[in-house]
Amino acid sequence: xxxxxxxxxxxxxxxxxxxxxxxxxxxxxxxxxxxxxxxxxxxxxxxxxxxxxxxxxxxxxxxxxxxxxxxxxxxxxxxxxxxxxxxxxxxxxxxxxxxxxxxxxxxxxxxxxxxxxxxxxxxxxxxxxxxxxxxxxxxxxxxxxxxxxxxxxxxxxxxxxxxxxxxxxxxxxxxxxxxxxxxxxxxxxxxxxxxxxxxxxxxxxxxxxxxxxxxxxxxxxxxxxxxxxxxxxxxxxxxxxxxxxxxxxxxxxxxxxxxxxxxxxxxxxxxxxxxxxxxxxxxxxxxxxxxxxxxxxxxxxxxxxxxxxxxxxxxxxxxxxxxxxxxxxxxxxxxxxxxxxxxxxxxxxxxxxxxxxxxxxx
Amino acid sequence: xxxxxxxxxxxxxxxxxxxxxxxxxxxxxxxxxxxxxxxxxxxxxxxxxxxxxxxxxxxxxxxxxxxxxxxxxxxxxxxxxxxxxxxxxxxxxxxxxxxxxxxxxxxxxxxxxxxxxxxxxxxxxxxxxxxxxxxxxxxxxxxxxxxxxxxxxxxxxxxxxxxxxxxxxxxxxxxxxxxxxxxxxxxxxxxxxxxxxxxxxxxxxxxxxxxxxxxxxxxxxxxxxxxxxxxxxxxxxxxxxxxxxxxxxxxxxxxxxxxxxxxxxxxxxxxxxxxxxxxxxxxxxxxxxxxxxxxxxxxxxxxxxxxxxxxxxxxxxxxxxxxxxxxxxxxxxxxxxxxxxxxxxxxxxxxxxxxxxxxxxxxxxxxxxxxxxxxxxxxxxxxxxxxxxxxxxxxxxxxxxxxxxxxxxxxxxxxxxxxxxx
Amino acid sequence: xxxxxxxxxxxxxxxxxxxxxxxxxxxxxxxxxxxxxxxxxxxxxxxxxxxxxxxxxxxxxxxxxxxxxxxxxxxxxxxxxxxxxxxxxxxxxxxxxxxxxxxxxxxxxxxxxxxxxxxxxxxxxxxxxxxxxxxxxxxxxxxxxxxxxxxxxxxxxxxxxxxxxxxxxxxxxxxxxxxxxxxxxxxxxxxxxxxxxxxxxxxxxxxxxxxx
Numbered sequence: 001x002x003x004x005x006x007x008x009x010x011x012x013x014x015x016x017x018x019x020x021x022x023x024x025x026x027x028x029x030x031x032x033x034x035x036x037x038x039x040x041x042x043x044x045x046x047x048x049x050x051x052x053x054x055x056x057x058x059x060x061x062x063x064x065x066x067x068x069x070x071x072x073x074x075x076x077x078x079x080x081x082x083x084x085x086x087x088x089x090x091x092x093x094x095x096x097x098x099x100x101x102x103x104x105x106x107x108x109x110x111x112x113x114x115x116x117x118x119x120x121x122x123x124x125x126x127x128x129x130x131x132x133x134x135x136x137x138x139x140x141x142x143x144x145x146x147x148x149x150x151x152x153x154x155x156x157x158x159x160x161x162x163x164x165x166x167x168x169x170x171x172x173x174x175x176x177x178x179x180x181x182x183x184x185x186x187x188x189x190x191x192x193x194x195x196x197x198x199x200x201x202x203x204x205x206x207x208x209x210x211x212x213x214x215x216x217x218x219x220x221x222x223x224x225x226x227x228x229x230x231x232x233x234x235x236x237x238x239x240x241x242x243x244x245x246x247x248x249x250x251x252x253x254x255x256x257x258x259x260x261x262x263x264x265x266x267x268x269x270x271x272x273x274x275x276x277x278x279x280x281x282x283x284x285x286x287x288x289x290x291x292x293x294x295x296x297x298x299x300x301x302x303x304x305x306x307x308x309x310x311x312x313x314x315x316x317x318x319x320x321x322x323x324x325x326x327x328x329x330x331x332x333x334x335x336x337x338x339x340x341x342x343x344x345x346x347x348x349x350x351x352x353x354x355x356x357x358x359x360x361x362x
Numbered sequence: 363x364x365x366x367x368x369x370x371x372x373x374x375x376x377x378x379x380x381x382x383x384x385x386x387x388x389x390x391x392x393x394x395x396x397x398x399x400x401x402x403x404x405x406x407x408x409x410x411x412x413x414x415x416x417x418x419x420x421x422x423x424x425x426x427x428x429x430x431x432x433x434x435x436x437x438x439x440x441x442x443x444x445x446x447x448x449x450x451x452x453x454x455x456x457x458x459x460x461x462x463x464x465x466x467x468x469x470x471x472x473x474x475x476x477x478x479x480x481x482x483x484x485x486x487x488x489x490x491x492x493x494x495x496x497x498x499x500x501x502x503x504x505x506x507x508x509x510x511x512x513x514x515x516x517x518x519x520x521x522x523x524x525x526x527x528x529x530x531x532x533x534x535x536x537x538x539x540x541x542x543x544x545x546x547x548x549x550x551x552x553x554x555x556x557x558x559x560x561x562x563x564x565x566x567x568x569x570x571x572x573x574x575x576x577x578x579x580x581x582x583x584x585x586x587x588x589x590x591x592x593x594x595x596x597x598x599x600x601x602x603x604x605x606x607x608x609x610x611x612x613x614x615x616x617x618x619x620x621x622x623x624x625x626x627x628x629x630x631x632x633x634x635x636x637x638x639x640x641x642x643x644x645x646x647x648x649x650x651x652x653x654x655x656x657x658x659x660x661x662x663x664x665x666x667x668x669x670x671x672x673x674x675x676x677x678x679x680x681x682x683x684x685x686x687x688x689x690x691x692x693x694x695x696x697x698x699x700x701x702x703x704x705x706x707x708x709x710x711x712x713x714x715x716x717x718x719x720x721x722x723x724x725x726x727x728x729x730x731x732x733x734x735x736x737x738x739x740x741x742x743x744x745x746x747x748x749x750x751x752x753x754x755x756x757x758x759x760x761x762x763x764x765x766x767x768x769x770x771x772x773x774x775x776x777x778x779x780x781x782x783x784x
Numbered sequence: 785x786x787x788x789x790x791x792x793x794x795x796x797x798x799x800x801x802x803x804x805x806x807x808x809x810x811x812x813x814x815x816x817x818x819x820x821x822x823x824x825x826x827x828x829x830x831x832x833x834x835x836x837x838x839x840x841x842x843x844x845x846x847x848x849x850x851x852x853x854x855x856x857x858x859x860x861x862x863x864x865x866x867x868x869x870x871x872x873x874x875x876x877x878x879x880x881x882x883x884x885x886x887x888x889x890x891x892x893x894x895x896x897x898x899x900x901x902x903x904x905x906x907x908x909x910x911x912x913x914x915x916x917x918x919x920x921x922x923x924x925x926x927x928x929x930x931x932x933x934x935x936x937x938x939x940x941x942x943x944x945x946x947x948x949x950x951x952x953x954x955x956x957x958x959x960x961x962x963x964x965x966x967x968x969x970x971x972x973x974x975x976x977x978x979x980x981x982x983x984x985x986x987x988x989x990x991x992x993x994x995x996x
Contacts, residue, residue, distance in 0.1 A: 135852055137915040142907050175951055179943035186896065186942050190904050309915070344408035344921035380815045381984045387808065388977035391927050392857070393918035394842075397849045408918040429969040430926070466989075467996055468843045470857075471974060472835055472982030626992065629821035639823070679825050679993030700845050703994055 073266045085271040093275075094162050097155075097282045104286050108293045118299045121318045126336035128310040129327050137306055139201060143194040143244075149187050151285050153180035158278060185259050192252040199245055205232050206241040211322065232323045243287050250280045310339055367445045370489025374422045377481040385478060386423045388471040389413060395465040395475055400706055400730040401458045401723070412465035415454045416478040418447060418485060445489075452491040455482055457720035460727075461619075461712030462672040467704060476677070483588025492587050493717040500583040500592055507599070509583045509716070510547035514575055517545075520554050521573075530561045535607065536572035541646070542609040542638075543571055544580035544600065544624065546617035548748040556616065556748070559775035563647065566778050567655040571613075577603025580615050582623035584631075586713030593623060594631035600624060604638050611639045613646060616769055618673030618711065618747040625678065642674060643771055644746055648683035651690055657779040662692040664741040668770070669698075669731075669754065670705035671747035684746055684770055691777040692744075698734045706730045710753030728757035735765065742766040744773060786950070789958050797961035804968025805976060812980050824991035831990010832983040838996065839982055856908040863902025867938065871895050873947065899942055906935055926971050933963050934972075 067074045132140070156164065157180050165173045212235040233241065254277040257265055265273075295302050301315035313333055316324035327333060340346045363371075393411060396402040401410040408414070421443050424431040434440035463476035486492060499509035506513060521532045533539065541564075549556040564571050577600045584593030604612050614621040623631075625640045650656040668688055675681045681702050688695050700706060709727040714720050731754065735743070743765055745751055754767055842854045868874060870890035879886030890898065910931045913919045937959045944952035966972065989996035 134912065134916045138852060138908050138911045141911045141915070142904070145907055145911075175949050178946050178949055179952055182945045183939070183943050186899060186945075187903065190900050193900075193904060307915070308917075341405075341407050341409075343917050346409075380812045380817055380980075384812045384977050384980040384984060387812075387971075388974040388981040390971055390974050391913070391919055391922045391924070392853050393916060393922060394846070394850050394853055396918045397846050398843070402918075408921045411918050411922060414922050466985060468846060469985075470839050470842070471978045472839050472985045474985040474988060477988070626822045630818070633821070635821045635823070676994060677992065681994070703996070704843065704845070 072264055076267070079267050081268055081271060085275070088275065089278075093278055094159055097278070098159055098163070100282060100286055101155075101289075104289050108289060112293070112297065117297060120300050120312060120315045122314050124301060124312045125314045127313040128334050128336065128339040129313055129316050129324065129332060130309060130334075131305045131311045131316075132309045134309065136201060137309055139194065139197055140306055143191070143198055146187055146191045146194055147284075147288070150184060150191055151281070151288075153184040153187075154281055155285075156180040157184065188252070188255045188259055191248070192256065195245065195248045195252060198248075202241060203245075206238045208235075208238060212238065229322060230320045232320060234320060240287065240291055243284070247280045247284045247287075251277055251284065254280070308343060310334075310342075364445055366489045367443075367448065370418075370448050370485045370491070371422065371443065373488035374419050374481070374485035375426070377419060377484060378423055378427065381474075382419065382423060382478060382481065383427060385471075385473040385475075386420055387428075389473055390471065392470065395469055398464040398468040399459075400462070400464075400709060400727045401460075404727040404729050405723075409454060410458045412459070412475040412479070413473070415451065415459055416475065416482055418443070418451050419478060419482050421447065448486055448489050448491050451482065452486055452493070455479060455486060456493050456496065456713060456717060457723055459712055460672070460707045460709055460714050462707035463677045464672075464704065464707070467676065480588060484590060485588075487588040493713075493719065495717050495719070496583065496587045496713050499716055500587050500589060503579075503581070503583040503596060504592055508547045508579045509581055510551060512547040512550050512579070514578075517550055517573075517578055520550055520557065524554055524558045524561065528558050528561060530558075530565050532557065532561050533572040535575050536570075537607050539570045539572040539607060539609050541569060541571040541611045541613050542574055542577075542604050542607055543613045543615070543643075544620065545573070545578050545615050546581045546620055546748050547579060548581075548617065548752065549615060550578075552752065553748055553769060553772075555772045555775075556769055559769075559772045560643075562775045562778060563650070563656065563771070566657070567650045569646075569650070569655075572607060572609070574603035574607055576606070580620035580624060581617060582620060583713075583716075585619055585623045585627065586716065590631055593627065594633075597624065597628040597631045600628075601632065601636060604636075609638055611641055611646075612636075614640055614642045616643055616671075616674075616746040616748055616771060618671040618678075618749060621678050621680075622673045642678070642680050642683075644674070644680050644683045644687065647771065647774060648686050651687060656774075658690050658774070658777040659779045660691075660777055662742070662773070662777075663694060664766075665694045665696065665739070666692055666742035666744055667696050667698055667735075667738055667740045668701070669708065669743050669745040669750060670702055671745060671750045672705070672707050672711055674746060675705060676703045684744075687770060687774055688744060691774055695744075696738055696740065698738060700734070706734055708750045708753040708757070710749055710756075715749055715753050724753065725757060725760050728753070728760070731757060732761055732763070735763070740765060742768060744768055744770050746770045786954055789954050789961070793961050794957070797964040801964040801967055805973070808968055808973055809976060809980070812977065820991065822991075825993035826990055828987035828991040831988075831994075831996070832986035835986025835989065835996050836979065836982045838986075852908060852912050856905045856912065858905070859901040860905025860909055863898045863900075863905060864934075864938070866890055866894065866898035867902055867941070870898075871941075899938065902938060903942075906931065906938070910935070924971075930966070930970050930972050933959070933966060937963050 065075045065077060073079070156176060160173055160177055160180075164176065168176065209231065211229050211231065214229050230237075254273040257263075257273040258270060258277060261270065295306070299319075301312050302319075304315070305311045313324060313327075316327070334342070337346070391413070393413075395413050396408065396411040399410060399412050402408070402412075425435050425440060425443070426432065431440065435442070459479055461476055461479065463474075465475040466473070466477065469475060483492075487497075502511050503509045521534070525532055543560055545557065560571070563569075579596075580600070582593050582596045584590065584596055600612065612624065614624050621642050625642065628640070629635050647656070651658070666688075668684055670676070670681070670684075675684075698705065708731055709724045714724050743754060745754070745767065746769060748769070751767055751769060757763075758765055758767070842850060847854065870887075872889035872892075872895070875886050875889040889895075910928075913923050913927060913931070937956070940952070940956040940959050944956050947953070963972075986996060
């Protein structure tokens with residue numbers, strides 16, 4: 001409390017000064033830009049400061065001067081790259097990101113209305129196969145939760161100024177933005193750690209193999225109704241996996257560069273990292289819409305594998321026939337009754353106790 | 363509320379002491395205990411999770427001792443405990459738990475789960491929710507004095523055969539003896555070699571001992587079914603016998619739960635300390651060997667291992683003694699990976715072996731012992747509990763495994779230096 | 785609102801917490817227990833002491849099957865411990881408002897790393913609770929409420945890291961107060977009752993001569 005009271009006036013003054021400076025720079029540099037782009041109409045009033053600022057800026061690249069503050073880029077008075085970066089962020093990133101994400105969500109809705117839930121061929125058999133261990137499911141949902149948190153806080157930071165301020169007002173948004181930033185920075189490395197665990201656990205099963213191409217040719221069973229072939233993971237899942245891993249790594253590395261600016265990276269690297277970070281994150285969020293759709297309402301029986309770890313045999317047959325056959329060959333199919341017992345769902349009571357044990361004994 | 367439910371609930375209520383409160387309030391439902399329980403590891407049925415078996419008592423605690431529970435009961439939101447709640451747990455507690463106590467060794471909160479499960483048993487048995495077989499044996503133990511219905515004449519007949527065979531007198535009702543030996547009905551009926559081994563060993567060591575015609579049965583069905591009153595009656599008989607014969611010590615036989623009953627729980631069942639000391643036969647044998655009163659000759663050469671009976675080792679503390687004895691008479695003894703206080707149960711303790719309907723489950727969970735034995739590739743299993751011995755014999759037979767199983771006391775008797783002067 | 789959260793509610797929560805926890809502990813520790821009449825083989829006291837510490841380590845043969853609970857459990861608890869007692873704002877708060885003395889706070893980077901471990905730990909533990917068939921069966925509403933409440937307290941604390949928004953600070957403090965009030969009536973009590981539980985069991989095994 002005490003500390004904040006002491007700090008905030010200084011902070012406010014600093015903020016005020018920096019805003020003032022930005023204003024000054026913008027106002028002053030405006031005519032320069034106008035001059036460069038050349039507007040034939042109107043009278044060109046030469047700003048008296050323009051020459052001075054052109055001198056300061058010198059050329060369109062950052063020039064290193066000498067400063068008493070010894071740190072990266074401290075000798076650069078003005079970084080002209082930042083202008084381009086700001087413009088790209090405000091004019092393109094924000095708008096395109098919003099359009100892409102909203103458009104995709106709409107597309108999926110339309111697709112769902114047209115195609116509906118993809119049913120399991122032959123209906124559910126109630127015979128089950130074990131697919132994912134506890135650790136694998138915990139890992140999946142950990143990554144999912146952390147990813148969602150980062151997506152929400154990240155989008156708040158990226159789009160908030162444009163879309164949230166009109167909704168909530170500036171005061172609330174400043175609070176939201178500050179907490180989003182703190183939360184985003186904190187959870188970023190957790191995403192990276194989960195991603196590494198994801199690589200270690202699943203990489204073997206996701207290497208492409210013969211037969212995956214057939215899946216692609218047939219459009220993964222989403223388009224049309226033909227039977228498609230797949231192993232433990234099919235071509236579509238493998239591709240999703242590699243998108244998560246590769247883009248996830250790109251996001252993580254660029255994010256780590258941004259979150260820890262004290263390893264000698266200069267402004268240009270930071271700007272570049274930011275752009276890489278945002279573009280790759282938008283791609284991953286966009287593709288994850290598809291994953292979330294297919295994993296829940298889009299495909300019958302798919303969510304089950306991440307809830308209980310078990311899947312219906314017929315589901316496995318439709319999406320992973322080679323894996324299903326392997327399971328059948330190794331006698332790994334379990335009855336609905338046994339599945340319910342493994343889930344602790346059967347209140348067997350005393351009479352059934354005998355049958356519980358006998359069945360399990362086979 | 364039915365009368366039997368009322369009986370069960372009031373029994374459960376009486377079981378809630380500071381320990382139980384501490385245990386239940388510290389449980390974070392992590393589920394680690396499941397992995398320590400052979401009924402879970404061999405079936406993967408989550409209902410066999412040790413702490414889940416204590417649900418009836420936990421519910422009573424939750425509804426009557428916790429803020430939210432009391433509030434919910436007052437507001438009528440919480441469903442009161444019904445007869446079905448108790449009935450549903452009978453199978454879990456009696457068929458699906460051998461009271462081996464492994465769970466109590468691994469709980470990160472330090473909850474003695476086995477102890478709470480026993481308390482649940484007292485509530486269930488008071489309400490009449492116990493396996494018919496156990497109820498019968500308990501009745502028989504009270505009426506006849508032996509869960510298997512072994513009466514004195516049967517023992518006398520066995521004594522007659524043994525005396526003839528080994529040419530040694532087996533003392534019965536000798537007042538003022540130093541030790542009074544107890545037996546389990548199983549030993550009398552299936553393993554009389556235990557009695558002859560005692561005679562040989564005590565003869566060589568010069569131990570003054572006796573059997574008591576009024577109190578030779580050491581097993582305690584009251585403990586297995588969870589009826590502490592019956593358990594007290596059965597312990598009282600032994601105490602009376604020991605006091606009548608004015609013995610200084612009572613020897614608990616190899617049988618596991620008998621040791622718990624007479625050595626550890628007995629004084630609490632009858633509500634007063636003993637006037638005599640209780641020792642386990644292995645403790646006494648080890649002492650006789652260490653003091654040089656027993657001399658052995660020759661060593662078993664076959665590859666063998668010792669199966670630790672849960673009640674004697676994990677819940678009884680007799681862990682080093684059997685190993686001393688075994689090392690004196692065997693040269694190729696190996697340990698199972700998890701042994702001693704963390705040994706895996708045979709699957710038949712806590713009354714499971716005396717409960718006919720639990721037979722298939724018992725054989726299924728024997729897989730745990732089976733894999734432990736397969737890992738070692740032994741020719742012989744040595745143990746010191748007649749119940750473990752029978753259960754393991756059943757298990758080996760069901761799995762077509764050819765491994766000998768012997769009692770440690772008999773094995774020691776086979777290696778005594780023969781006294782030719784007799 | 786601010787005065788309510790910083791004033792009355794804070795003292796109320798503190799009182800509920802202190803009275804509730806100590807009341808619970810008193811009924812466990814000071815209530816009369818049945819004396820065990822059997823002759824002990826070994827010291828109950830040393831057994832109790834041994835078990836108090838031995839249960840910090842999992843059984844080595846079981847480790848591979850309980851890895852998630854052990855690893856995530858340690859990550860969460862150690863992280864939370866550092867957050868709770870070594871976060872600079874916490875140390876300052878305790879010094880100014882409760883204890884009157886302070887100690888060296890953890891450097892900022894340690895705080896960040898500790899909270900990341902704690903977050904990863906609590907998320908994984910909670911997910912394990914819901915995905916594993918055993919813990920799903922034995923978990924109660926209380927377990928979930930306690931987990932979510934703890935998570936929200938941690939999250940609100942970290943979102944307020946910049947220490948420049950009064951609203952965020954109040955939110956964090958309000959959630960802490962909810963947690964304090966909920967604490968004595970919930971599974972959170974394990975933070976204290978694990979000690980008597982281990983002592984009871986350790987003493988029981990100790991007098992029977994078993995290392996537990």
